[in-house]
Amino acid sequence: MISLAIARSSLMRLLRDRTALLFIVVLPIVIIVIVGATVRGFSTWRVGLVDMGGGSAGREITKALDGAHDLAVTRYASERALATAIARGELSAGAILPPRLTQAERAGRPAKVALLVEHANSSSQAAAAAINSVVSAVGARVQAAQFATRHAGGSFENNLARAASVERTLPRVEVETLQAQRASSTLPEGFSYSAPTELVLFVFLSAVAAGAAIVETRRLGIYERISAAPVRQRSIVAGEALNYLTIALGQSLLIVLVGSVAFGVSWGDPFAAGVLLLTWSLVGASAGMLAGTLFRTPEQASAVGPVLGISLGMLGGCMWPLSIVTPLMRQLGHITPQAWAVDAWTNLLSRGGTLATIFPDVAILAAFAAAFLVLATARMRRVLT
Amino acid sequence: MNAAFVIARKDLRQRLRDRSAIVVGLVAPIGIAAVMSLAFRGIDTFHFTLGVVDADRGPLAAALVDSLHQPELAGVVTTRPLPSRTLAIAEVRAKKVAAALVIPAGFSAGAESGHPKALAAVTSVDNALAGNTTESIVSAFTAQLNADRLSVATALASGAAPSDARQLASLAAQLRIPISAVDRPLGARELKPISYFAPAMAIFFLLFMVSFTARSFFVDRSQGMIERMRVAPVRPVEILLGKALSVFVYGVVSLGVIAAVTTAAFGANWGSPVAAAALCVALTLSVVALTALVIGLARTQRQAEAISSILVFGLALLGGNFVFLGAAPPLMRSLALATPNGWALRGFTDLATLGGGIGAVATPLLAVLGITVVVAAVAARLAPRAVRS
Numbered sequence: 043m044i045s046l047a048i049a050r051s052s053l054m055r056l057l058r059d060r061t062a063l064l065f066i067v068v069l070p071i072v073i074i075v076i077v078g079a080t081v082r083g084f085s086t087w088r089v090g091l092v093d094m095g096g097g098s099a100g101r102e103i104t105k106a107l108d109g110a111h112d113l114a115v116t117r118y119a120s121e122r123a124l125a126t127a128i129a130r131g132e133l134s135a136g137a138i139l140p141p142r143l144t145q146a147e148r149a150g151r152p153a154k155v156a157l158l159v160e161h162a163n164s165s166s167q168a169a170a171a172a173i174n175s176v177v178s179a180v181g182a183r184v185q186a187a188q189f190a191t192r193h194a195g196g197s198f199e200n201n202l203a204r205a206a207s208v209e210r211t212l213p214r215v216e217v218e219t220l221q222a223q224r225a226s227s228t229l230p231e232g233f234s235y236s237a238p239t240e241l242v243l244f245v246f247l248s249a250v251a252a253g254a255a256i257v258e259t260r261r262l263g264i265y266e267r268i269s270a271a272p273v274r275q276r277s278i279v280a281g282e283a284l285n286y287l288t289i290a291l292g293q294s295l296l297i298v299l300v301g302s303v304a305f306g307v308s309w310g311d312p313f314a315a316g317v318l319l320l321t322w323s324l325v326g327a328s329a330g331m332l333a334g335t336l337f338r339t340p341e342q343a344s345a346v347g348p349v350l351g352i353s354l355g356m357l358g359g360c361m362w363p364l365s366i367v368t369p370l371m372r373q374l375g376h377i378t379p380q381a382w383a384v385d386a387w388t389n390l391l392s393r394g395g396t397l398a399t400i401f402p403d404v405a406i407l408a409a410f411a412a413a414f415l416v417l418a419t420a421r422m423r424r425v426l427t
Numbered sequence: 428m429n430a431a432f433v434i435a436r437k438d439l440r441q442r443l444r445d446r447s448a449i450v451v452g453l454v455a456p457i458g459i460a461a462v463m464s465l466a467f468r469g470i471d472t473f474h475f476t477l478g479v480v481d482a483d484r485g486p487l488a489a490a491l492v493d494s495l496h497q498p499e500l501a502g503v504v505t506t507r508p509l510p511s512r513t514l515a516i517a518e519v520r521a522k523k524v525a526a527a528l529v530i531p532a533g534f535s536a537g538a539e540s541g542h543p544k545a546l547a548a549v550t551s552v553d554n555a556l557a558g559n560t561t562e563s564i565v566s567a568f569t570a571q572l573n574a575d576r577l578s579v580a581t582a583l584a585s586g587a588a589p590s591d592a593r594q595l596a597s598l599a600a601q602l603r604i605p606i607s608a609v610d611r612p613l614g615a616r617e618l619k620p621i622s623y624f625a626p627a628m629a630i631f632f633l634l635f636m637v638s639f640t641a642r643s644f645f646v647d648r649s650q651g652m653i654e655r656m657r658v659a660p661v662r663p664v665e666i667l668l669g670k671a672l673s674v675f676v677y678g679v680v681s682l683g684v685i686a687a688v689t690t691a692a693f694g695a696n697w698g699s700p701v702a703a704a705a706l707c708v709a710l711t712l713s714v715v716a717l718t719a720l721v722i723g724l725a726r727t728q729r730q731a732e733a734i735s736s737i738l739v740f741g742l743a744l745l746g747g748n749f750v751f752l753g754a755a756p757p758l759m760r761s762l763a764l765a766t767p768n769g770w771a772l773r774g775f776t777d778l779a780t781l782g783g784g785i786g787a788v789a790t791p792l793l794a795v796l797g798i799t800v801v802v803a804a805v806a807a808r809l810a811p812r813a814v815r816s
Contacts, residue, residue, distance in 0.1 A: 059729075064733065064736055064737065065736070069740055072740075072744060073744065073749070076744055076749070076750060076755075076759070077749075077750060079755060079756055079759060086559075099606075103606075111559075112559035112560075112562070112563065116757075125613055125614060125615060126615075126777075126781065128613055128615070129613065129615035129616075129617075129618065129777075129780035129781050130618065130753055130773075130776050130777070130780065131617075131618040131623070131751065131753035131776070131780075132753040132760070137608065138611070143606075146605075147605065147606075150605070151605075152603075152605045152606070152607065153605060153606045153607075154606075154607055154608070154609045155606060155607070155608045155609070156608075156609060156610075156611040157608045157609065157610050157611060158611055158613050159610055159611075159612075159613065160613050160615070160617045166617075167473075167499060167500070167502055167503050168473050168503050168556070168560045168563075170499075170608070170610065171499075171500070171503070171560060171563045171564050171567065172559065172560070172563040173608060174563070174567050174608045175562075175563040175564070175566040175567045175570065177606055177607070177608045178566070178567050178570035178571070178574075178604050178606075178607075179566070179570050179573075180606060181570070181574065181604035181605055181606035181607070182570055182571075182573055182574030182577055182604055183574075183577065184604075184605050184606055185574045185575075185577075185578055185602055185603075185604050185605055186574065186577040186578040186580075186581040186582075187581065188605060189578035189579075189581065189582055189595075189598075189599060189602065190578070190581040190582040190584075190585040190587070191585075193582045193587055193591075193595060193598070194582045194583075194585035194586045194587035195585070195586060196585050196586070200585075201581060201585055204581055204584055204585055205577060205581040208577060208580045208581050208584050209577055212576060212577060212580050213541065213542060213543055214543065214569075214573045214576070215538055215543040215544075215545070215546070215569045215572045215573055215576075216543075216545040216546070216569075217545065217546045217547070217548055217562055217565050217566055217569060218545045218546070218547045218548070219547075219548050219550055219558065219562065220516065220529075220547050220548065220549045220550065221550060221551070221552065222515075222516045222517075222519035222520045222527075222549050222550065222551050228553065339447075342446075342447050346447065346450060349450065349451070349455040349458075349459070352459065353455075353458065353459055353462060356459065356462050356463065356466065357462060357466075361749070361750070362466065362467075365553065366467075367465075367466040367467070368465070368466075371465055371466050
C-alpha cells in the first residue's frame with residue numbers, strides 16, 4: 043500500500059513536468075516519422091537522370107528507368123546539379139541522356155548515355171550496372187529497327203514500332219528469380235522499422251533520463267522524510283520500481299497504439315508482443331532506477347542519460363538495421379539489451395514469430411532486467427541508509 | 428565592456444568544473460561519431476560473392492561467365508563455382524554466397540533455337556541488393572542475345588524472306604546494341620560516413636549549449652546572482668554579452684577540438700580549414716542568438732528547459748544531425764534548409780566532397796548568418812527584459 047502511494051506521488055511529480063512529458067510522448071513519435079521516412083530503400087539504388095533533349099528515344103529510356111524495380115529515379119535539370127547530388131550522397135549514380143538521341147537512332151549512329159559514377163565506390167558501380175541493363179534493353183529495340191530497315195526496307199519509325207510489338211511475343215532469354223530465403227532477418231522498411239526500434243530506444247532513454255527524478259528526490263531529502271515514517275526500505279524501492287515501470291509501460295503502449303493507428307504497423311502475435319513489451323519495460327525501469335542511484339546531479343542525468351541511451355540504441359540497431367553493419371559491430375551491438383529486443387521484434391514482425399521463437403531473446407532481456415534491478419536495489423539501499 | 432569579459436570568464440570556469448560540459452562538448456560527439464563511422468564503414472563498399480552453376484558448359488555460358496569477370500565489376504562481385512542448383516540454393520540460404528546464378532544444361536543450344544532456356548538468379552530476401560545487382564549484370568548480357576534475336580524476328584516481320592533467316596541470324600550476331608552507357612568521372616570525392624557524422628554530432632551537441640546556458644541564466648537569477656551583478660555598475664547588455672561570449676568561446680573551442688580529433692583519429696574530411704572555421708564561427712553565432720531568444724521567451728527555469736528542449740531536438744531532427752539526410756525524401760531535405768544547423772551541415776558536406784575554399788560555402792555561410800541576424804533581432808527585443816525583471 044505504501045509502495046503504491048510512493049509510486050503515485052513520484053508519478054504525479056513527473057506528470058507535472060512538461061519537459062519530461064515532451065521527451066516521453068512527443069519526441070518518440072516525431073522520431074518514428076523521421077526515421078520511418080529515411081530508413082527505406084535498402085533494396086533499390088537511388089539514381090538521378092538528366093535529359094539533355096533525347097526526344098522520343100530519351101523518353102523511352104526514361105520510362106524504362108522509371109519502371110525498373112531496382113532503381114528509384116529522380117530527375118535533375120543539369121549535369122552540375124546531378125553531380126552535386128551524387129557528391130552529397132543523395133544518389134548512387136546518375137545517367138545523362140545526350141541531345142539528339144532520336145536523330146542518332148534514325149541515322150543508325152551509335153549513341154552514348156553518360157553514366158556519372160564515383161569509381162572508388164562499388165555501390166556506385168553496382169547502380170551503374172542497373173542503369174546499363176535498362177539502357178541495353180531499350181537499345182535492343184533500336185538495334186532491331188535499324189537492322190530491319192537495312193535488310194527488309196521500310197521506315198525506321200515503323201520498324202521501331204514493329205520491333206516493340208514483335209518483342210511482346212518473341213520468346214526471350216529470361217533471367218528468373220528464385221527466392222532461396224523468404225523469411226527476412228531484418229524488420230520491414232519504413233514505419234514498421236522505425237516504430238518498434240524507436241520504442242526500444244525511447245523506453246530505455248526516457249527511463250535513464252528520468253533517473254534525474256530520483257537524484258532530485260534524494261537532493262530534496264524526500265527519502266529521508268519517508269524513512270522517518272514507519273516505512274520499510276523495501277517499500278520505497280518497490281514504490282520507485284512501480285513508478286518507473288508504469289512510465290515505461292505507458293510509453294510503450296502509446297507508441298504501439300500510435301504505430302498501429304497512424305502508421306499501420308502490425309505488431310505481430312499479440313501475446314508474444316505483450317510479453318516482450320512487459321520485459322522491455324522492466325529492462326527500462328530497472329536501468330532508470332540504476333541511473334538514478336549512480337548520477338550525482340540532475341544535470342549529469344540529463345546530460346549523460348540521452349547520450350547513453352542514443353549510443354546504446356545506435357549500437358543495438360535502433361537507428362539503422364544491424365544487418366548493414368560489419369560483423370564485428372553486429373557482435374559488439376549484442377552487448378546491449380537493445381539488440382536483443384530489436385531481434386525479438388524482427389522475429390515477431392518479419393517472420394511471424396511466437397512467444398516460443400522469441401523466448402531466447404526475452405530470457406536474455408529478463409536477465410538484463412534482473413541484473414539492473416539487483417544493482418539498483420543495492421545502490422538504493424546504500425543511498426537510503 | 429570589461430564586465431562582459433569577467434562574466435564570460437566566470438561562466439566558462441563554472442562550466443569546466445562541471446564535468447558534464449566536457450562530456451557533452453567533447454566526449455559524446457567524438458564517441459558517437461566514431462560509433463557511426465564504424466557502423467557504416469562497410470556501407471560505401473558494396474561487394475558480394477556470387478555462386479555460379481554452369482550446367483551448360485557451352486560457348487554462351489562461357490561468354491556469360493567471362494562477362495562477370497569484366498574489369499568494371501571487379502570491385503562489385505567475386506564469383507565462386509558451384510556444382511548444382513540445389514547446392515546453390517543451400518549456399519544462399521546459409522549465407523555462404525550472397526546470390527547465385529544458375530546456367531541450365533542446354534542453355535547455349537536453346538538460345539540459338541526458338542526455345543531459349545531461362546537463366547536463374549538465386550536470391551535471398553536478406554540481401555535483396557546482391558540479388559538485384561546479379562539480375563542487372565546478367566540482364567546486360569542477355570540483352571545482346573535478345574537484341575540479336577529480336578533483330579532477326581523484326582526483319583522477318585518487316586518483309587525479309589524467311590529463307591534468309593539463317594543468313595540474317597549470322598549478320599545479327601555481329602551487331603552491338605547502338606545505345607551504350609559510358610562512364611564519366613564525377614569530379615568529386617565520395618562522402619565518407621565519418622565526414623558527415625563528425626560535423627553532425629559536433630553540431631548536435633553544440634545545440635545543447637542553448638539548454639545549458641538558458642538554464643544556468645535562470646538558476647543565476649533565482650540565486651540572486653543577476654541582481655547582485657546589477658547592483659554593480661554593469662549594464663544589462665553587458666551581462667547578456669558576457670553570457671553570449673562564454674557560449675561563443677565554448678562553442679568554437681568544442682567544434683575546433685572535435686574537428687581536429689576526428690581528422691587525426693578517424694580520417695574525417697572537414698575541407699579547407701579557413702572555410703570550415705568560418706562555418707564554425709557562423710554556426711556558433713547562431714547558437715548564441717538562439718540562446719538569447721530562449722532567455723527572452725522564457726519566464727522561469729522550467730519554461731527555459733522546455734523551450735530549449737523543443738528547439739534543440741526540433742533543429743537537430745530537421746537539420747539532419749540524427750539521420751543521414753542524403754537518404755531522406757526531398758521534402759525533408761528542403762526542411763533542413765530552414766535551420767542553421769542544416770545549412771552548416773550542407774556546407775561541411777560540400778567541403779568534404781566538392782572541395783573548394785570559403786567561396787564554395789558562401790551560400791551556406793550567408794544562410795546561417797541570415798538566420799542568426801533574424802533570431803538575434805527578435806532576441807534583442809525580448810532578452811533585456813529577462814535581466815531587468
